[in-house]
């Protein structure tokens with residue numbers, strides 16, 4: 001396997017469960033037991049009510065494309081040679097949106113509202129990165 | 137709240153003419169600009185009590201600037217919220233002056249983005265030179281190849297999807313601003329363009345084409361802000377700060393509707409403070425990092441309803457002689473954009489309110505009230521919005 005030359009996440013205490021779960025092929029998100037809100041990105045507090053009653057939940061891994069762009073120019077190594085690629089915001093079934101790339105399809109076939117599902121790509125022994133592909 | 141209207145005035149301005157200055161330092165451009173802005177006001181180094189600047193480089197901070205200028209300011213503000221930082225600075229300077237902390241401040245900025253080869257829009261995470269991503273939010277974003285232009289393009293895509301906005305409508309913005317650049321001898325790009333030229337230019341990040349994107353230049357400038365008492369004794373007719381508002385907008389933990397931008401939050405306090413309505417605004421300086429920035433800003437400032445921006449920007453409305461002329465200097469799309477350009481919004485609005493171009497096509501007729509709105513950061517992730525309303529004496 002070629003060495004990963006795109007940026008890699010930095011894992012901290014508050015985000016470690018997310019990356020541990022991704023490594024096992026499961027997308028997880030946080031929900032607050034006090035106010036009932038989901039949140040993304042993960043954090044050590046509830047961004048809505050500021051409680052610390054947050055729990056990790058398995059996400060269904062399904063969602064829809066909220067918006068996207070086909071990127072033709074990016075100087076960052078790893079992406080420079082990857083153009084054109086699709087940068088997207090996906091709205092998960094649970095209601096929160098996350099940045100991702102839409103993969104395993106032609107950029108011209110990506111539409112707002114299309115159904116997508118998570119797929120993981122192993123970057124190294126510690127990190128697998130969640131992407132989204134058209135729903136089966 | 138204390139009444140801030142007419143609490144301070146812009147009394148001196150200078151825009152550095154350079155668009156390419158590999159032989160200068162950023163501090164030199166700032167220094168030259170401050171000196172000329174003070175001369176414009178008829179003030180001197182001794183009058184300056186507050187020093188305001190923003191920089192994406194921590195090394196070129198207010199401390200280095202004070203050192204370079206050999207100044208000892210008693211009020212310091214380095215608020216850096218992207219391109220719109222300078223609208224925030226003016227808001228803060230107004231507050232400091234009304235509070236009696238200072239009588240005079242300078243706001244200044246410069247950047248060598250062009251000669252330094254900085255890929256502001258398409259550099260990706262490399263644009264910040266980060267060797268290592270922060271745990272959040274970087275580590276949930278930069279893995280996916282975000283670019284500045286991409287983050288604006290995503291909002292353009294969503295706008296088109298929801299409201300049927302077209303690339304041709306976005307192009308109208310670039311065409312109007314280029315026309316204004318053709319009247320500015322210092323603008324970088326001065327040859328008129330057409331809607332066809334914009335939509336046929338190569339796509340940088342869909343649906344935005346090359347000419348939907350601002351240029352990259354070197355440059356800088358400065359303005360002098362003074363208390364009413366001091367302003368009355370300056371060389372130039374004062375340009376009053378009538379109203380200010382500031383806001384930040386972000387992902388809202390994954391739930392905020394990103395189609396609305398910070399301008400929606402920042403404009404109401406500014407209009408309320410100024411006591412004016414949209415009909416009173418004779419011209420506007422709208423941060424034009426991309427054409428979509430202008431369209432979204434005009435909607436969320438309330439000049440038209442959400443979703444009607446495409447129609448609003450068409451038919452010459454934004455050109456001098458139209459209902460709402462914007463960016464009469466040629467904006468960031470055609471005149472200059474050294475990394476952050478919010479300071480130039482304030483400079484051009486001041487020139488218009490001074491009637492500096494009287495007798496030439498660039499002058500907005502009988503210009504009495506102008507609005508500036510600076511946007512910094514990126515619409516698709518997190519950004520700032522600073523609204524400033526200025527009035528002729």
Ligand SMILES: [Zn+2]
Nearest residue numbers: 032035046049
């Ligand atoms: Zn909560």
